[in-house]
Structures are given as structure tokens and as C-alpha cells.
Amino acid sequence: MTTMATSEEPINMAGVEFFEIERIEVGEFHELMDGEGPATEVHLLLTLAGFPHPFIMRFKSRPTLEELIVSLIRHGKAVWP
Numbered sequence: 001m002t003t004m005a006t007s008e009e010p011i012n013m014a015g016v017e018f019f020e021i022e023r024i025e026v027g028e029f030h031e032l033m034d035g036e037g038p039a040t041e042v043h044l045l046l047t048l049a050g051f052p053h054p055f056i057m058r059f060k061s062r063p064t065l066e067e068l069i070v071s072l073i074r075h076g077k078a079v080w081p
Contacts, residue, residue: 022048025044026043027042029042040060043059
């Protein structure tokens with residue numbers, strides 16, 4: 001199982017190259033191309049300005065997805081109380 005490293009402390013992102021997010025999509029991944037059969041993963045797809053290919057995050061377990069959600073909420077509350 002993959003675990004996600006999260007930080008309780010602020011992280012200085014100075015000097016890191018950023019790409020503007022043009023679009024965010026979330027969907028279920030099905031093994032079969034026609035979308036039939038059971039979904040096996042949740043995908044987060046980011047379309048980035050100036051980047052030729054979409055960036056896809058694959059979540060293969062509920063705990064990993066929930067870790068991301070909790071971390072986003074926690075940091076969001078710190079930024080926008």
C-alpha cells in the first residue's frame with residue numbers, strides 16, 4: 001500500500017516550478033475500456049497550462065484517498081480560516 005507523506009508544518013515552495021491548473025477532473029477507473037465492470041481506482045486528472053500531457057493521480061485504496069482529502073481540508077483551513 002502506498003502511504004502519503006503529509007506535513008503539519010508549513011513548507012516553503014520558493015523555487016519550485018508551478019503550472020497553472022486549467023481543469024480538474026475526478027472519475028472512476030474501470031478495467032474495461034467501455035466503462036463496464038467494477039471500478040477499481042479513483043483518478044484525479046489535472047490539465048496544466050503549458051504542459052503537453054495531463055497529470056493523473058491514481059488512488060488505489062480508500063485510505064489513501066481519504067488521507068489526501070483530510071490533508072487538503074486541514075491545510076485549507078490553515079490558509080483560509
